Amino acid sequence: MTRAAGNGATLEEVAVAAGVSRATVSRVVNGLDRVSPTTRQSVLRAVDRLGYTPNRVARSLVTRRTDSVALVIPEPTTKLFGDPFFPRLVTGISEVLSAANKQLVLLAPQNKADEERLQRYLMTAQADGVLLVSLHGEDPLPGDLARRGIPVVVGGRPPAEGISYVDVDNVQGALSAVRHLISIGRRKVATISGALDMTVGADRLEGYRRGLREAGLELDPRLEASGAFEQEGGRRAMSELLDRAPDLDAVFAASDLMAAGALQSLRRAGRRVPEDVAVVGYEDSSIATSTEPPLSSVRQPTEEIGREMARLLLADVASGQRVARRVVLDTELIVRESSGG
Amino acid sequence: MTRAAGNGATLEEVAVAAGVSRATVSRVVNGLDRVSPTTRQSVLRAVDRLGYTPNRVARSLVTRRTDSVALVIPEPTTKLFGDPFFPRLVTGISEVLSAANKQLVLLAPQNKADEERLQRYLMTAQADGVLLVSLHGEDPLPGDLARRGIPVVVGGRPPAEGISYVDVDNVQGALSAVRHLISIGRRKVATISGALDMTVGADRLEGYRRGLREAGLELDPRLEASGAFEQEGGRRAMSELLDRAPDLDAVFAASDLMAAGALQSLRRAGRRVPEDVAVVGYEDSSIATSTEPPLSSVRQPTEEIGREMARLLLADVASGQRVARRVVLDTELIVRESSGG
DNA sequence: CGCGAGACTGGGAGCGCTCTTACGATGCTG
DNA sequence: CAGCATCGTAAGAGCGCTCCCAGTCTCGCG
Numbered sequence: 001m002t003r004a005a006g007n008g009a010t011l012e013e014v015a016v017a018a019g020v021s022r023a024t025v026s027r028v029v030n031g032l033d034r035v036s037p038t039t040r041q042s043v044l045r046a047v048d049r050l051g052y053t054p055n056r057v058a059r060s061l062v063t064r065r066t067d068s069v070a071l072v073i074p075e076p077t078t079k080l081f082g083d084p085f086f087p088r089l090v091t092g093i094s095e096v097l098s099a100a101n102k103q104l105v106l107l108a109p110q111n112k113a114d115e116e117r118l119q120r121y122l123m124t125a126q127a128d129g130v131l132l133v134s135l136h137g138e139d140p141l142p143g144d145l146a147r148r149g150i151p152v153v154v155g156g157r158p159p160a161e162g163i164s165y166v167d168v169d170n171v172q173g174a175l176s177a178v179r180h181l182i183s184i185g186r187r188k189v190a191t192i193s194g195a196l197d198m199t200v201g202a203d204r205l206e207g208y209r210r211g212l213r214e215a216g217l218e219l220d221p222r223l224e225a226s227g228a229f230e231q232e233g234g235r236r237a238m239s240e241l242l243d244r245a246p247d248l249d250a251v252f253a254a255s256d257l258m259a260a261g262a263l264q265s266l267r268r269a270g271r272r273v274p275e276d277v278a279v280v281g282y283e284d285s286s287i288a289t290s291t292e293p294p295l296s297s298v299r300q301p302t303e304e305i306g307r308e309m310a311r312l313l314l315a316d317v318a319s320g321q322r323v324a325r326r327v328v329l330d331t332e333l334i335v336r337e338s339s340g341g
Numbered sequence: 342m343t344r345a346a347g348n349g350a351t352l353e354e355v356a357v358a359a360g361v362s363r364a365t366v367s368r369v370v371n372g373l374d375r376v377s378p379t380t381r382q383s384v385l386r387a388v389d390r391l392g393y394t395p396n397r398v399a400r401s402l403v404t405r406r407t408d409s410v411a412l413v414i415p416e417p418t419t420k421l422f423g424d425p426f427f428p429r430l431v432t433g434i435s436e437v438l439s440a441a442n443k444q445l446v447l448l449a450p451q452n453k454a455d456e457e458r459l460q461r462y463l464m465t466a467q468a469d470g471v472l473l474v475s476l477h478g479e480d481p482l483p484g485d486l487a488r489r490g491i492p493v494v495v496g497g498r499p500p501a502e503g504i505s506y507v508d509v510d511n512v513q514g515a516l517s518a519v520r521h522l523i524s525i526g527r528r529k530v531a532t533i534s535g536a537l538d539m540t541v542g543a544d545r546l547e548g549y550r551r552g553l554r555e556a557g558l559e560l561d562p563r564l565e566a567s568g569a570f571e572q573e574g575g576r577r578a579m580s581e582l583l584d585r586a587p588d589l590d591a592v593f594a595a596s597d598l599m600a601a602g603a604l605q606s607l608r609r610a611g612r613r614v615p616e617d618v619a620v621v622g623y624e625d626s627s628i629a630t631s632t633e634p635p636l637s638s639v640r641q642p643t644e645e646i647g648r649e650m651a652r653l654l655l656a657d658v659a660s661g662q663r664v665a666r667r668v669v670l671d672t673e674l675i676v677r678e679s680s681g682g
Numbered sequence: 683c684g685c686g687a688g689a690c691t692g693g694g695a696g697c698g699c700t701c702t703t704a705c706g707a708t709g710c711t712g
Numbered sequence: 713c714a715g716c717a718t719c720g721t722a723a724g725a726g727c728g729c730t731c732c733c734a735g736t737c738t739c740g741c742g
Contacts, residue, residue, distance in 0.1 A: 008489075010728055021692040026730060034690060056465040057407075058728035060398045062697045068462070077428040077435070087422035090449075094418070098455055103462050106447035108431075114439055121409070121444050124397040148349075351698055362722045367700060377720060399698035403727045 009050035018046035029054055060125070068103035069313060070127035072118065072141070073134050079230065080108050083257060084285040085302060089155065092306025093131060100314050102128070115141075123148055129313045131155065137197040151316035153309045157199040157326075164316065166308045166327045170200055173298040173331035174207025177252045177280040180296070180333055182215045184340050186250035186278055190223040192237040192262055194254040201229070204254040204282060223248065227258040234261025242269050249277055250339070256281040256288045259295050263338070278339040293337035300331050350391035359387035370395055401466070409444035410654060411468035413459065413482070416475050420571065421449055424598060425626040426643060430496065433647025434472060441655050443469070456482075464489055470654045472496065478538040492657035494650045498540040498667075505657065507649045507668045511541055514639040514672035515548025518593045518621040521637070521674055523556045525681050527591035527619055531564040533578040533603055535595040542570070545595040545623065564589065568599040575602025583610050590618055591680070597622035597629045600636050604679070619680040634678035641672050 011029075015022045020039060027035050028043040029052075035043075046052075060066045071093060073080055080086060090106070097104045105127060109115040122130055122145060132142055133155035143160045145152045154165040181189050191208040194201035209219055222244040227233030234253055238261065241248060253259035259281030263273060271277045273293055281288055284299035308327050316322065352370075356363045361380060368376050369384040370393075376384075387393075401407045412434060414421055421427060431447070438445045446468060450456040463471055463486060473483055474496035484501045486493045495506040522530050532549040535542035550560055563585040568574030575594055579602065582589060594600035600622030604614060612618045614634055622629055625640035649668050657663065 011730095012728075022729080023693080023731080024691060027691090030730090036690065039690080053461070053464050055402075055728050056462075056467060057398055057401045058697090059730075060697095061396075061402055061699090061728080062730045064697085066398075068467075077432045081422050081425070081428035081431070084422070087418040090422070091418045091451075094449075094451055094455075098451065098458075101454075101458065103448070103458055106449070107444070108435075108447070110432075110435055110439065113442075114435075117439075117442060117444055120394070121397075123394050126397060126409075352700095353698075363699080364701080364723080365721060368721090371700085375720060380720080396698050399727090400700075401727095402698080402729090403700045405727085 009052040011052075011054070014043065014046045014050055014052050017050060018043045064125065066126060066128055067101070068105050068127050069097055069129050069131065069310070069317075070105050070107055070122060071131045071133070072107045072109070072122075074109050074115065074136065074139070075134050076110060077108065082231075083229065083255075084287055085255075085283060088285070088302035089133065089306040092303035092308075093310045094306075095303075096307050096310035096314070100310075102314070119144065122150065125150075129153070129317045131309050131313060132158075133309075135159070135198065136195065146322065149322065151313055151322070153313045153316070155305055155309055157203070159199065162324045164312050164323075164325045166305050166312065166329070167199075168300040168305065168329045168331050170203035170331075171207040171210065173282065173300065173333075174204040174252065174254070175211045176331065176333045177282070177296075177298050178208050178211025179215075180335065181250040181252060181278055181280060181339060182211065182217075184278065187217065188223070188245065188248040189217070189250040189252065190225070190241045190245060190248045192225055192227045192234055192241070192251060192253040192258045194227065194229040194258070196226060198229075201226075201254060208252055220245070227253065227255075227261065229255050229258060231257045231261040234258030235265045236261075238262035238265035239269070242266075242271075250279070251277060252280050252282075254282050256283045256285045256295060256297055259297070259338075260287050260291050263291055263295075273338050274340045280333075280339050284334050288334070288336070291338070296333070296335045296337075296339040298331050299334050301329050304329060350393040352393075352395070355384065355387045355391055355393050358391060359384045405466065407444075407467065407469055408442065409446050409468050410438055410470050410472065410651070410658075411446050411448055411463060412472045412474070413448045413450070413463075414475050415450050415456065415477065415480070417451060418449065423572075424570065424596075425628055426596075426624060429626070429643035430474065430647040433644035433649075434651045435647075436644075437648050437651035437655070441651075443655070460485065463491065466491075470494070470658045472650050472654060473499075474650075476500070476539065477536065487663065490663065492654055492663070494654045494657070496646055496650055498544070500540065503665045505653050505664075505666045507646050507653065507670070508540075509641040509646065509670045509672055511544035511672075512548040512551065514623065514641065514674075515545040515593065515595070516552045517672065517674045518623070518637075518639050519549050519552025520556075521676065522591040522593060522619055522621060522680060523552065523558075525619065528558065529564070529586065529589040530558070530591040530593065531566070531582045531586060531589045533566055533568040533575055533582070533592060533594040533599050535568065535570040535599070537567060539570075542567075542595060549593055561586070568594065568596075568602065570596050570599060572598045572602040575599030576606045577602075579603035579606035580610070583607075583612075591620070592618060593621050593623075595623050597624045597626045597636060597638055600638070600679075601628050601632050604632055604636075614679050615681045621674075621680050625675050629675070629677070632679070637674070637676045637678075637680040639672050640675050642670050645670060 011022050015025045028040050094104050109118045129151035138159050142152050142163050157167045193205040225237035225240045227237040281295045281297040284297040288295040288297040352363050356366045435445050450459045470492035479500050483493050483504050498508045534546040566578035566581045568578040622636045622638040625638040629636040629638040
């Protein structure tokens, strides 16, 4: 290996060049005061001349900070890049982190081996804190990290206790969608649920069921199908539903992407939307307005989720405290043509 | 700040607990031989008991490795997550990196401040190497990194010399598309180019022009419009082209996403595809087969670009050599209905 | 003019780890 | 059984940086 990976000077060398001590150079480089203008000048000149860049690894070793924050999204790349939820989330997160001058680092483990490597990476102070979204099942990662004393904030309600998170009221959101469908006279309301090993998925299904129950309608397993939060899944689920319950007159999909898939299946089956079947999606992403017809959808403040996650994490990092906090954001039903707008 | 960020034991402590020296623990932890089975056992027990995880920052300081690789994509989140190119690229990269047990870290600077922070991050050995795609204009980053002795591989031909890169033969690809359009009898062939501050964009435009020239057709500025590699851009560019040259009978779009946008505009304008206007896209992404009609497209081996980038980088990292190498991959025209299949 | 308070600056310890060197303890060869 | 190679281990020297703790220097005031 070539010497020092070509990395130029060290603090020491700058100090010698400027004729001062290491400590003084450190002060100048870190912008602390208590350095005379003259000294500062000559140090800066030396820094410049030698093309000095502080070695952040060495710095991190002593400060125990890296000034970077990890965002972990354990999803296959096609889903990660295919779901309109993530860009909006990342936008929110990166806004706040950028303002705080923290480097955002995105990690997307693709398999078991990746996950193990990731855990090692995160466990050992490679990031000041960790943001976690799209958790499946009983992922032990947030708990493990928290136990290590590493600040963690989860997007969506995590399965475990004692962990900070930002969530939207998914039960309420789904409930409002179902109430709306019932209010426009629909009685055979089906649902295309998301991945049920995720709390978002489970919560939205719960809201759907609660909506039927409070309207005095009976739950029918034939009216429930899962689409795993994917467009193709929505398409497939809709076909299944039509097979199992041809007389359904409404469907609540737990994401716009799945709703878009459902629209395709409905069209193929010759059903008119909303005349024959009313459709409501979830998230109110850009997809909702670009489908034919435009989708009614439960709007959630996706960017704000991201911002809030970042804020919570930064607060934890700064304070060194590990108090679990929850933030639950509200949703709003947006009615468009797909449910008779 | 709480002590040591809650991070448990150190090598030293494990050594004491196991009644051996630091060096021996280090050997066990790193799986080196030259340790007797007995000693190994007792060390492992101590590691386990104390919940020891090596501090990688400390390790990196001495080894000058981090076992992580950065992938930099300077695009706004909507584009990053909206273009089907990136998931495929990332899939390829992450395959190879994962096999080599390297952590992939994704960085997407959103503005000038982000870019400066990023540069500082990369300059200081936070990653063993850097993969760079979607470069715009004369981005100095690859050159700066290379000068520092940091391994860099660029996806697409970089503007500067002396830097390793993986590219597809964009000129040739575009040329084959145009030849095809001409071969099916089209004479008024327009193009929707990508961002021209990117070499991919410029190269594909070059291929288009070369195609016209070699067929003895004259270049006409009214037949060229830019769509910035975005769907909306494709839509807009197509409208412009129809305004400026209503008699055009074919269009070559420098990406499938733009071609999809173009199809929308054509439909809105009442033109039939391919009868009135033949369309060819570029990339042969999943979009190509899901449009109506399916798109002819220049197929490029996107995952393979990713794999090859990762391979080149790993070779550089391992060897410590900094020899600039170029890999240029071939394209293949796939003909579907949009150009008369 | 002496002295204390600041303002600057330097020295040194140490973050947690790797790696080279050195040194007993074995084991093997002739 | 001497002599030497080999193995297993320990000790120590850093990696480049921060930060505490003094030490020096300069003023201003009595």
